[in-house]
Amino acid sequence: MSERAASYDRGAMTEVVLTPKRAAESETEMVQVVLPNDANPLGFILGGTVMHLIDIAGAIACHRHTRTLLVTAAVDGLEFLHPIKVGDLIILKARVTCVFTTSLEVRVDVYSEETLTGRRQLTSRAFLTFVAIDRAGGRVRVPPLLVESEEERQECHAAHGRRAERLKRKSQA
Numbered sequence: 001m002s003e004r005a006a007s008y009d010r011g012a013m014t015e016v017v018l019t020p021k022r023a024a025e026s027e028t029e030m031v032q033v034v035l036p037n038d039a040n041p042l043g044f045i046l047g048g049t050v051m052h053l054i055d056i057a058g059a060i061a062c063h064r065h066t067r068t069l070l071v072t073a074a075v076d077g078l079e080f081l082h083p084i085k086v087g088d089l090i091i092l093k094a095r096v097t098c099v100f101t102t103s104l105e106v107r108v109d110v111y112s113e114e115t116l117t118g119r120r121q122l123t124s125r126a127f128l129t130f131v132a133i134d135r136a137g138g139r140v141r142v143p144p145l146l147v148e149s150e151e152e153r154q155e156c157h158a159a160h161g162r163r164a165e166r167l168k169r170k171s172q173a
């Protein structure tokens with residue numbers, strides 16, 4: 001069932017059709033080879049480059065879900081578990097975990113893959129929150145997420161917990 005809604009708060013009223021979507025519909029995978037220009041003197045990809053790619057992969061998945069303009073509101077604590085070296089592939093998999101009212105959370109898993117052996121390792125996992133906006137900066141409601149499996153239900157439940165923590169931190173800042 002689709003729901004019609006309008007952006008609110010500020011700016012022109014932009015009508016959007018809120019057709020629920022599956023996480024699989026917006027799932028995004030990005031792959032690129034790590035080149036010397038992306039690396040530090042040890043030959044490992046720069047943390048800032050990984051963060052940039054995480055932001056892009058997360059944004060693409062959220063754009064595919066919302067089909068609106070978006071801004072990054074938050075990136076949760078990020079760890080780099082293993083280095084990714086020049087010549088390896090960096091693979092980013094982004095999946096929407098939960099949708100709120102005008103914001104949504106996306107999980108981005110980052111892997112390294114050795115080109116000659118195919119050996120893959122999870123190197124980072126990030127949770128980002130994006131907020132849907134219109135051209136005037138007003139907030140826009142985002143389409144609901146169709147939660148289809150027990151795993152997806154648990155992921156969304158966990159996302160609500162992370163959201164509460166973020167908003168608590170924000171209110172204390």
Ligand SMILES: CC(C)(COP(=O)(O)OP(=O)(O)OC[C@H]1O[C@@H](n2cnc3c(N)ncnc32)[C@H](O)[C@@H]1OP(=O)(O)O)[C@@H](O)C(=O)NCCC(=O)NCCS
Nearest residue numbers: 070071072073074100101102103104129131139166167170
């Ligand atoms: C993110 C931003 C839009 C939030 O604006 P705000 O007026 O503080 O937030 P609002 O009260 O309008 O809330 C809008 C939504 O954002 C969510 N939100 C706001 N701050 C958040 C935070 N720190 N973490 C997670 N979610 C947040 C709110 O929960 C709300 O979601 P909901 O409608 O689904 O409940 C605003 O701070 C901003 O524009 N920041 C700069 C963004 C930016 O430049 N990003 C980098 C480049 S894209």
